[in-house]
Amino acid sequence: MARYTFRLPDIGEGIAEAEIVAWHVAVGDRIEEDGRIADMMTDKATIEMESPVSGVIVEVAGEAGDTIAIGSALVVIEMEGEGSVVQTALPAASDEVAASTAEPAIAAPVPEKPEAPAAAQAEPVEARAPAPVLPPETRRTPAKVLASPAVRQRAKDLGIDLAEVRPAEDGRVRHGDLDAFLSYNAVGGFQPVGTKGVDEQVRVIGLRRRIAENMAASKRSIPHFSYVEEYDVTALEETRAQLNAGRGDRPKLTMLPFLIAAICRLAPRYPMLNAHYDDEAGVVTRFGSVHIGIATQTPGGLMVPVLRDAQARNLWQLAAEIGRLAQAARDGSAKPSELSGSTLTLTSLGPMGGVATTPVINRPEVAIIGPNRIVERPMFVRDASGVERIERRKLMNISMSCDHRVVDGWDAASFAQDLKKLIEAPAVILAGP
Structure with missing residues (x-):
């Protein structure tokens, strides 16, 4: 039998190591050529490793959550035929097939986890009312x-x-x-309100670990401050409904394309918000283009695909790109280049957006903007003649978090007030620069 050592290939972009997110094989499994071996996560994206040969898995390197270096052995595959070792060269970043080397330097086969002690195993409990308990x-x-x-x-x-x-x-x-x-x-009395569950420990790995590390680094190193302003979006919602009614085969417009268009209009006036801060070098980079990060909830956790050159797109193009990026993030098809390079991030929970939020900045950016839930409330409205009356209006709070090392409170408040003027007069947004 010949043994093939599959080594983690050079994924490119200066990546030195990758984390094992999930195994698709175990010791003793048979794998076919092009079969899935494991999902590996880098700082940029999750990449699926495929086997270049058919055979039986005899050794694997580590467990989910472990990190291995580029060029290290990932699995050893025993193939049919004579010989002891298959030798090939380590592939370049563009190669699709991982390679083997002469020495299978790899961890020992992962042993099966021992069964939990009988006392720790969950046992069926007879269905009976729990004993009533007084305070x-x-x-x-x-x-x-x-x-x-x-x-x-x-x-x-x-x-x-x-x-x-x-x-x-x-x-x-x-x-x-x-x-x-x-x-x-x-009728209830002092009966317990629920049944006791089973304690569970879940290892934080993959995307969830990346999120945890990034959020901790952001809060640890950035002095956040938040600013919240109320916006009357009645006219904008009427405009949006009119455009959607005649959209044909174009994508449906949500609030986000209007908000992005308004931000792009203001970016040249407030360059300190569309920026990165390198605190080690002490340098602020103000960008001429607006690359909007769209915080997107996925089955694996929060991802931020990037809508590039937002200032060069109209509302329909913005809506189409938002939809495409969100779908790519959720189904795992987003490219590494689509998950990095944002200059300003939007985070929205849609109808669940709450009254106000204090979002965490996507480091090294210096600001993040979060629209909240739209609510209907009565408001005093003054007409052109100065007469006030009470009307039913649609209102929405927009929250901002800023890096106080770069952005002053006055600048954030001024930006929010100018954004309010555009949001409450959507015709100005549609008119273009």
Whole structure:
């Protein structure tokens, strides 16, 4: 039998190591050529490793969550035929097939995890009502319970602990007290509100670990401050509905394309918001183009695909690109180049957006903007003649978090007020620069 050592190939872009996110094979499994071996995560994206040969997996390197270096052995595959080792060269970044080398330097086969002790294994529990429990301040020790033998026997037959029954008078439990206790607990009383679950430990790996590390680094190194302003989006929502009614085969417009278009209009006036801050070098880079990061919830966690050159697109083009990037992030087809390079990030929870948020900055950016939920409320509105009346209006808060090392509070407030003027007059957004 010949053995083929599959080494982690050079993924490119200066990547030195990758994390094992998930195994698709185990020791003893047979794998066919082009079969999936494992999912590996770099700083840029998750990449699927495929086998260049057919055979049986005899060794694997580590478990999910472990990090291995480029060029290190990932698996050893035993192939049919004579010989002991298959030798090939390590591929370049553009190669699709991983290679083997003469020495299978790899960790020992991963042993099967021992079964949990019998005491730790979950066992079926008989379906029965849990014993009613009184609050701690009303409990008494059994030694203090006064009751007749008949009451004690009845309580025993009913499975009631007399110490949990509050007597109506003179400290003695009577049949009436048992009846009251049963009646009270039948409608809820002090019954437990749920059943006890099983404690579980979940290892933080892959994308979830990257998110945790990035968020911790952002909060640790960036002095955040947040600013929230209320926007009347009644006119914008009417405009959006009119455009969607005649959109044909074009993508449906949400609030985001309008918000992005307004941000792009203001970016030249507020260059400190569309910027990166390199705190080690002490350099702020202000960008001439607006590359918007779109925070997107995926099955694996939060990802931020990048809508490039947003300032060069119209509303329909923005809507189409937002939809494409979100889908690519969710199904895992987003390219590494589509997951990096943003200059300003938008984060939106849509209808669940809450009243206000304090989003965490996507480092090394210096600002993040978060539209919140649209609500309807009565407002005083003044017409052209100065007469005030109460109208039903659609209102939305927009939250901003900024890096106080680069952005002053006055600048953030000024930007929010200018953004308010554009959002509340959508015709100006549609008119273009």
